[in-house]
Amino acid sequence: MFEIEANLPVLVVTVPLIGGILTILMGRGKGPWAWATLITGVVFYFTWRLMQAVLASKTGMISYELGNWPRQWGIEYRVDALNAFILLTVAGVSFVTTLYAQKSVEKEIPQDRHNFFYAVWVLAVCGLLGITVTGDAFNVYVLLEISSLTVYALIAMGKDINRQALTASLRYLILGSVGASFILLGIGYLMMVTGTLNMQDIHDRLVAMPDAVHNRTVLVAFAFLLVGLGMKMALFPLHMWLPRAYTFAPSAVSALLSATATKVGVYMAFRFLFTIFGVGFSFVAMPAHIVLSACACTGILVTGVTAVRQTNLKRLLAYSSVGQLGYIVAGFALANVHGVAGSVVHIFNHAVMKGGMFMAAGAIMYRVGRCDLRAIRGLGKRMPLTMAAFVLGGLGLVGFPLTAGFISKWYLVQGALQAPHMWPVAAVVLVGSLLAVAYTWRVVEAAYFQEPEGESATVTEAPLSMVAPMWILIGASIYFGINATFTGEISMRAAKSLLGGAP
Amino acid sequence: MTDVLGIYNYWIYVLLMMIGLYGVIAKPNLIKQAIALGLFQTGIFLYYISMAVIDGGTAPIWTTIEHGAQKFQGPYDNPLPHVLILTAIVVSVSVLAVALALIINIKRQYGTIEADEIEAMDLADKARDYVRGQVVDAADDAETKLEGRHHV
Amino acid sequence: MSHVYLATAVVLLVGAFMLLYRAIAGPTVYDRILATNAIGTKTIIFVTLLGYISGRTEFIDMAIVYALIAFITTIAVLKYIEKGRLD
Amino acid sequence: MHWNEIVTTVLLSLGCVISFSGSYGVIKLPDFYARLHAAGKTDSLAQLLIFLGLVFVTPDLLTQIKLLLVAMVLLITAPTATHAITKAAHLDGLRPWTKSERGGRP
């Protein structure tokens, strides 16, 4: 009767949904946390199974029709190599982040609402996974709103440490809602000319339309979707909400968001640009590649310079995230196999590295109580494991050989050199790495070459429950830097299927 | 001309949306922003519902005649956008509720709900932190110098 | 017959315009509440009429909802004015 | 025109006139209490007339009952709301307009 194997795509989303709601009942103390860890762990397991299933399937794609309605009428879940990989990334990082969250949340969130906090946390993961797995344009909007609403609440929970968390959250709420409305509008315009909501169906209809490139409705839909997605994935110059949000959110939340939320935004861009509109429309007929790579390159440079000037560690990482997102966007804007593969693999690599670095920042926050450059002076001796993790993550951002960052940059540069007239992207990637060296060095200098002072002088290493997850992620970033067969193969496969038209 | 008459209904939704968007950008009061965001979203709803209209159409609810059989009453308006907008309305009220909760918290913490004043207070906070840091740094430097002299 | 409904509907709408003026102009809060409340009543009649205009009269439940909602909103507003709080 | 349609037309027109006069009064009259007088009464009467008028052209019984139900609900809630508004205004100290005095807040 019931087989897990046949229902994997939907289990990935419904398990965290039901689990998230049940979190409310888990009482106080460690109950909610343990439950959330269990749920995210189970989800991680399912995404792993799903990945295997996708790789094993002949078509390279698994389709699941919800309620058994034919996909053109109902809602379809459609998993290919790209989804499966992003699902695995999101679920894996959320699992490790949940493991990590316990101590940090205990300190930063009032005790009596841990059950609600973890409920929202698990629902955020549910929303992000749901966006990634769905093949229906409107379903994307609904799940996008779930993930956004939960994220607004999670960010605002930093209010007890710094009141600016509230303004950051509200600003994100307003910008995010405007962005989501633009997406809704774009979907509406597409629905008007195609009469359907299924992504594949929309694509078929657009292809069948002889003059889609000159259809004004389709053009406006494309533009508004691009702007809306840009806001959601914090593409420069629409990133204004991100640095504050990541800086003032509770540490665990920053780690979760940086590793998952914007990544899923990028994934949506993949789906809309490649699956719905198609490569021919987005990158040949429309100048999306020029616009996107211009935004991305400017973003890499500007945020790199800004990051160098930051004194708050979390803010520094936030700006760096916007810059790293630039690499991802620049990669798929190249629209060739290596570029897209670099982009996909960087989604994973960046999630792992930045997650680990935000965890390190959180550990410092936990011990010292703040995380500006002054606070970390001399911490290289007092918290050796944490600082080492941070520095290794930073090396990854730089793209140092034998780290995961190197792999993605390798692909990106290759892609940039292959594409016609796109060599400036390669140059920007290199300059961006130099900027990453600069801001990582500032941390290294403070942590290892300055004497501890004030409260930093007496701190000890962060508890094991924080250091271990941090090192899992950083270790993964090193492992996948040395042995990139798995990630490389999957992302090449995803890139080929994206560029080949049909997913 | 018939074209314009045919699509003017869509333009009113643009007008409503833009009134909302203007409010979101131009009004510093946070409550106004939240309300304007609602208007902005209603504009989109109007677009979707306009999309569903069909000439001479009627509500997409079949009339039941005896024994559960149903009577067809001419073309029905398209139910699909209606369903989508039901969902979207629910989403918009949820967003409004969360926004209001945030605004109440902001009022509690900042004492005001005017975006420009809050911005100024945030800047002041930042400046205060910065100056405090500078002072601490200077003190540290002096201390180090003193210690150095002492050692010599 | 539909002309009669239509004419009634238009008159109601014009009335709503006038009331809207009062709701915006004030001058006291009570004027606004009064105008809003009256617009509410007009809306209820209007909904019923719309059913007759489109020939589907089975949706009068809508009017009941409108009546309830208008009533509750008015009470909430009044409580806010009188007590300065809602609970 | 059938007799019931004539009755409906008459009742609806009457309702229209009364409703419109109420709206006009709300704009024209000098102070809150006078406006309340205009709006509250006309609203109740107009809705009653219009709903009654509609009853005559409704073929099925259920819809007729529903129409009367709506009218009844309105007949209960609208005056209650009006009463509450007046009471609130009165407690707030809003004074009525007279020929010698402008009214409004003391």
Next chain:
Amino acid sequence: MNAVVLIDTLLLLLVTVSAIAIIEVRSLYSSAMLTGVYSLLMALVWVNMHSMDVAFTEAAVGGGISTILLIGTLVHVGREEKPLKKRLHVPALIFTALTGAALIYGTLDMPRFGDPAAPIHHYRVPEMLAQTVGFVNKTPGKQPAPEGFDAQQYRTFDGRVKDIPADPTDTAWRENSPLRTEGLLIPTVPYQHDAHAEPGHHLHPPDDFNGHVPNSVTSLLAAYRGYDTMFETTVIFTAGVSLILLLRRPRREGYLQKGAPLGDQVILRVVTKMSIPFILIFGFYVITHGELGPGGGFQGGVILATAFILYALIFGRPALYRIVPPPVSDVLTGVGVLVYSGTGAACMLLGGKFLDYAFLNTASPGDGEALGMTLVEYGVGITVSMVMLTIFNQLAEEQSK
């Protein structure tokens, strides 16, 4: 100019005026009141465009709940907006004008308003409207098509349309389409019970709906796009939980304060006491009759919530807490979503796909569909009513001191 367009024009004029007023009025309080008016007017627009369910929701949510929430917030933040130095914000005006121009540019290639041959009316929707999707596609587990049923004939509107062009924007086809001249979209579909259904197959007419759900909005909402609706319920739940997270005070700090009942308003008390049972019954009626007429779980849930809110307004929130204590309402908010997702999971555990209600009753899949849709509607109703109540409680709970 027909009736719809005339009334539409007048209403939209009214709506636009009130929208501008909402933005430009200086008192936040008037703004909130006008938002209520705006929503009621907007609901009229929906009714005029024959979207009963949306109108229902808009009236209940926009006119009722949103206004109450806004006023609840004003209690905390004060009624007046700070006077602005400049009335007009020129950059914002330019920006919005440009955005608006872009959107209008996009409308130029759209099918005209109400065009029966627009892609959205004839591409996928007719089958949903006629509720014959399972029928046409011979989906396994759904009822097989009766003998002599030709899917192609169905698709082409009984052969009246020879070939629907692949290009959805083909205007020439649209102008000459028989759909346009006849104004008829729905093909005649055989609705009789299928005598040939094999055992184990669905014994009911098309699409497993027990008979045929008269309100096609409900059939789309609860069946075809039931998954969206599940997440819609989750969104509401999330909002409720977020409000608890952000606003609830710790229990030791006066979880239960003294309320401010409107004790002296005898008439109000009496009318409220009379009307609350009526409102509750009406709420349940709306939930259960979602498949017959406008309404459903969401609208009914909001109506139930307004009954509780009315009670709290008149008798004070502590009195409400005695009826629905916060821990109970907290749990119930989740129960609704659990009922919904549990129904879906039950279908899955019984061997079907998620939310394939037919598996709830394998002997009579049509009854299974009916059961599933009813369960789901109640799930939505529970969550919505309890979340609305929670939101109200949280906004009303702490007063500015």
